Amino acid sequence: QLQLQESGPGLVKPSETLSLTCTVSGDSISSSTYYWGWIRQSPGKGLEWIGSFFYTGGTFYNPSLKSRGTISVDTSKNQFSLKLNSVTAADTAVYYCAREHSNGCPAAYWGQGTLVTVSS
Amino acid sequence: QSALTQPASVSGSPGQSITISCTGTSTDVGAYNYVSWYQQHPGKAPKLLIYDVSNRPSGVSNRFSGSKSGNTASLTISGLQAEDEAEYYCTSFTTSISAHYVFGTGTDVTVL
Numbered sequence: 001q002l003q004l005q006e007s008g009p010g011l012v013k014p015s016e017t018l019s020l021t022c023t024v025s026g027d028s029i030s031s032s033t034y035y036w037g038w039i040r041q042s043p044g045k046g047l048e049w050i051g052s053f054f055y056t057g058g059t060f061y062n063p064s065l066k067s068r069g070t071i072s073v074d075t076s077k078n079q080f081s082l083k084l085n086s087v088t089a090a091d092t093a094v095y096y097c098a099r100e101h102s103n104g105c106p107a108a109y110w111g112q113g114t115l116v117t118v119s120s
Numbered sequence: 121q122s123a124l125t126q127p128a129s130v131s132g133s134p135g136q137s138i139t140i141s142c143t144g145t146s147t148d149v150g151a152y153n154y155v156s157w158y159q160q161h162p163g164k165a166p167k168l169l170i171y172d173v174s175n176r177p178s179g180v181s182n183r184f185s186g187s188k189s190g191n192t193a194s195l196t197i198s199g200l201q202a203e204d205e206a207e208y209y210c211t212s213f214t215t216s217i218s219a220h221y222v223f224g225t226g227t228d229v230t231v232l
Contacts, residue, residue, distance in 0.1 A: 046123065047158070047166065047209050049221040063217045101171050104154030104213050106221045108177060110165035 002026035004097050004111035012091075012118050018084040022097030022111060023077070030055050030075040035100040038071065038082045039107060040093040048093075049106055050082065087118045124149065124210055124224035131230040137198040140227045142210035143191060148222055150191035154213035157186055157195045161206045169208075170195060197229070205231045 008020035020038075029036060037052030053059035053071050061069050070083045084091060094113040101108030125143040132138040142149065142157075149155055155173045158166035168177055170186035173193060183198045193212070197204055210224035 046226045047211070047223040049211070049223060052221075060219050062220050096165055101156070101168055101177060104152065105156045105168070105171035106211060107158075107166070108168045108171075113165055 002099065002109045004099065004109060006095060006097050006111045006114040008095075008114060008116070010115060010117060012087055012116060013120050014088055014118055015086055018082070018087050018091060018116055018118070020082045020095055020097075020114065020116070021079050022081070023079050024099075025078070027099070029073060029078055029080060032099075035106070036080055037098055037100070037106060038069075039096045039098055039110075041096070041113075042090075042093045050084075050095075052100065052106060053080070089118050092116065092118045122222075124212060124222055126208075126210060126224040126227045128225070129228045129230065131232055132197075132200045133232045134200055134202065136200050137196060138200060138229065140195045140197075140208055140210075140229070142193040142195070142212075142224045144193075144212055144214075144222070145191055145216075147216040148191075148212040148214035149188065149193050151215070152213045153188070155186065155188060155193040156211050157184070157193075158209045158211070159204075159206045160209065166209065200231055202231050205229055 003025045005023045035052040038050040051061035073080045096113045097111045098107035099109040157170040160166040169184045173188045174186040208227045
């Protein structure tokens with residue numbers, strides 16, 4: 001059964017870099033035919049898609065991030081990561097990693113989510 | 121890229137049917153049959169209900185159905201049950217500015 005689990009610091013200072021990792025079990029990222037990605041939800045607010053990647057097909061990001069986000073993959077650990085630089089309080093959110101259902105549907109399987117607070 | 125527009129809240133009595141709209145533009149909802157719907161209970165990760173406008177993943181009740189007309193997609197919940205009380209979000213693929221996904225503003229469903 002596919003499972004995703006986010007991990008990383010729960011507190012990040014303004015202007016620094018947010019770093020999160022998603023550990024995948026039940027599927028291999030490197031041989032998967034699906035896109036994997038990140039989605040966030042600010043407290044009390046709606047969902048925002050951050051970005052997705054296909055292991056052999058490239059990565060695409062939400063243009064609203066203004067190039068602050070980078071998704072990378074560690075196939076040896078079957079993990080993928082998100083780095084978001086120059087964070088502000090507006091980046092405070094629950095961050096979810098996810099795997100798509102099919103082309104055009106960004107998330108069918110979700111991690112439990114991890115809260116990241118940006119504060120000094 | 122602006123979020124897709126959903127009504128803030130919709131309510132209904134048990135057994136009734138309700139419909140949630142999701143209005144976008146000709147560069148997202150109107151352009152692709154890539155509209156999905158999610159249900160989110162408080163403190164939980166969202167759950168996929170509908171993909172590709174009207175398809176249900178395995179295990180999702182047939183009380184949930186989706187459709188689209190022009191730039192507006194809709195989710196209908198029939199035979200409303202207490203467990204349907206949750207937040208609902210739509211999302212669409214878009215190529216506005218660059219290829220990405222945009223979510224709806226969310227709809228709070230209350231079962232009276």
